[in-house]
Amino acid sequence: MKIKKPAFNLKKNAHLNYVLFGAVLCLVPLLIELGLLRNSYLTLVGSVIIYSVAAIGLNLLLGWSGLISLGTAGFMGLAAYISAYVTVNLKLPFEVAVLLALSIPLAVGILVGLVSLKIEGLYLAIATLSVSEILRKSFEEFGDITNGFSGKTAGYPKLLGFFQLDKYGTYLLLVVVLVGVMILIHNMINGQMGRALNAMRGSEAAAQAMGVHLLKYRLVAFALATSLAALSGILYIHFIKYTYPPTWTLGMSLNILSAIIIGGVRNIYGTILGVFVVFAVPDLFLKQIPYFGAMPGFAYIINGILIIVVIMYYPYGLIYLGNDMKKLWGKVKAKVKP
Amino acid sequence: MSTFVQLVLRSLETGSIYSLAALGIIIIYRTSNITHFAQGAMGMFNTFVVTFLFTTAGMPLWLAIIGGMVSALITGFTVDFVIIRHTKKVSPVAKQIITLGLIMIFVGVTPFLFGVDPLNLPQLIPTGSLPVAGASISFNGILNIGFGLSVMAVLFYVLQRTKWGLAIRTTASNEFTARLMGVPTKTVTMVAWAVAAVLGVLAGVMTAPFTSVTLNLMDGVQLNALIACVLGGFQTFYGPVLGAYIIGIAKNLLVYYVSSVWGEQLLYLGILIFIVFRPYGLIGKKIVKKV
Structure with missing residues (x-):
């Protein structure tokens, strides 16, 4: 007979899990203050959180809806510049900046969503790529707003007009936003929308026959993905405090895309793991390796090889590594025990 | 008028660069899906090889370019042999x-x-120009245009008229059936990767004199080649080439x-709006999906 499960199960309650995950992330500043971690790790973990927000949004598009977008970087940059311009040049409160920086990319995203009904697959990917390229060129040319190649700076956010956040405060804000996004997306994909998106990915015609409104769900998926990318851009500009056009190239979009594939498509924790592998592992570990670490491009090579190896041998993403290890361990145990 | 002619001549030169890169992309797309x-990155790497052979090893430029093409062949073969061949089961x-x-690997290996x-790579013909209808075009420009066109002519001849071309076209149309019919699809894919790499280094060598040889040498070419593929449609081999010339000319104008x-x-x-109205490019046909 099985043992009765306790009423309160940590493993089963996904929301609580997300909050706990956030709480663990909140420990980073504490560990730094205690001198256990280096100061630079705060920026590193912070950027992982920032890119994770955009990556979760893209995963909704790529994983759950099966639509490829290569425009993430453009939308992130757009939001970052708008937020910087509104807070620094117009001196408006942070909340107004967030509202503007979310709504303008959102409008563009909805337009792209409309376009996505006509074109698909690779064509859509490259259409979004050209949207992103148009935006990046505009960052270079709109010198009055974006400061061109010299780059744009912004400060830490000031909440509600009087609550000025410092470095740690902004970091906590990032964690709160990430946990919020995780819970939001979790609820969405486990609800009606998730099932509709799954049906659409499988077969558009069949989904339509079942009464799934294609236009509605595609628009919602694109709107969510772009607003999450925009949110990530806002967090970026107020945490890193500096941006210039070469940040928002195709390379950034591709990095976020590869993070999703490496970590695990259609998996929220997997996405974050992937972002960690792509954006943090080179700085954290690879550059620490003696001799090789100092070589130019070494981190790049290892990361490239890692991506290829993961895709070739782990097509479902690294997040399933744990599960497989457990299974393997179970097999080994069963063999050892007669 | 003479400015216009000048612009078109210059655009034809950029158009050849884009079309060589685009042709590489489309060959890979059709044979390996x-x-x-990485077309640009591989071209960039092999352009570095050319520059190395020219400046450090002191070879004459034409020999260095041939050396670069050989190294491109090798990289293409290696990439297919080590990686692409083993990815049959991976999702698109x-x-x-x-x-x-x-x-990432090429960008990492190059500075290493x-x-x-x-670095700097000079033009193959450093001086001299030819007057055309009030405008002038450098001999090197003529060489680039002519060379680009002849490479494409040879490729299209091979694709349409030879047994090898038939094998490539069969693989492109349906790999599984091609294998059943006895087409050595593995070899076809490998040759496709090698050809694409050579096209990449040619585009790189043509681009290099306009700027300096850096890691970002081919970024613009890669982007425009991809967009050319979309403009021309992914279903034919000549569509992207057409798209590349259109982009080259339209951009300068x-x-x-x-x-x-x-x-x-x-x-x-403009291209974006065009794609909305013609979702499969200039030449492309709609693929009817069966439910």
């Missing part, structure tokens, strides 16, 4: 991510082998006559 994001999206991994300083700041954005915007 992968969008080749993930396959494209593999080329992203390739970009050739140093981080930007827009930049000169409309706005030097907004010309490029306008071009991309």
Whole structure:
């Protein structure tokens, strides 16, 4: 007979899990203050959180809806510049900046969503790529707003007009936003929308026959993905405090895309793991390796090889590594025990 | 008028560069079903090889370029032999991510082998120009245009008229059936990767004299080649070439006559609108999906 499960199960309650995950992330500043971690790790973990927000949004598009977008970087940059311009040049409160920086990319995203009904697959990917390229060129040319190649700076956010956040405060804000996004997306994909998106990915015609409104769900998926990318851009500009056009190239979009594939498509924790592998592992570990670490491009090579190896041998993403290890361990145990 | 002719002549030169790169991308797409994001990176790497052979090893430029083509052949073979061949079961999206991994590897290996300083590669014919209808075009420009066109002519002849071309076209149309019919699809794919790499280094060598040889040498070419593929449609081999020349010409004309700041954005915007109305490109046909 099985043992009765306790009423309160940590493993089963996904929301609580997300909050706990956030709480663990909140420990980073504490560990730094205690001198256990280096100061630079705060920026590193912070950027992982920032890119994770955009990556979760893209995963909704790529994983759950099966639509490829290569425009993430453009939308992130757009939001970052708008937020910087509104807070620094117009001196408006942070909340107004967030509202503007979310709504303008959102409008563009909805337009792209409309376009996505006509074109698909690779064509859509490259259409979004050209949207992103148009935006990046505009960052270079709109010198009055974006400061061109010299780059744009912004400060830490000031909440509600009087609550000025410092470095740690902004970091906590990032964690709160990430946990919020995780819970939001979790609820969405486990609800009606998730099932509709799954049906659409499988077969558009069949989904339509079942009464799934294609236009509605595609628009919602694109709107969510772009607003999450925009949110990530806002967090970026107020945490890193500096941006210039070469940040928002195709390379950034591709990095976020590869993070999703490496970590695990259609998996929220997997996405974050992937972002960690792509954006943090080179700085954290690879550059620490003696001799090789100092070589130019070494981190790049290892990361490239890692991506290829993961895709070739782990097509479902690294997040399933744990599960497989457990299974393997179970097999080994069963063999050892007669 | 003479400015116009001058612009068109210059655009034909950029058009050849884009079309060589685009042709590489489309050959890979048709035979391996992968969008080749690393076409530019591989071209960049092999252009570094050419520059190395020319400046450090002191070879004459034409020999260095041949050396670069050989190294491109080798990289193409290796990439297919080590990686692409083993990805039959990988999903199409993930396959494209593999080329992203390739970009990282090439971008990482290049400074390791050739140093981080930007290098210079001269034109094959350094001086001299030919007057055409009030405008002038450098001999090197003529060479680029002519060479680009002849490479494409040879490729299309091979594709349409030879047994090898037939094998490539069969693989492109349906790999599984091609294998059943006895087409050595593995070899076809490998040759396709090698050819694409050679096209990449040719585009790289043509681009290099305009700027310096750096890691970002081919970024613009890669982007425009991809967009050319979309404009021309992924279903034919000649569509992207057409698209590449259109982009080359339209870009220079827009930049000169409309706005030097907004010309490029306008071009991309125009292409975007065009794709909305013709979702499968200039030449492409709609693929009917069966439910």
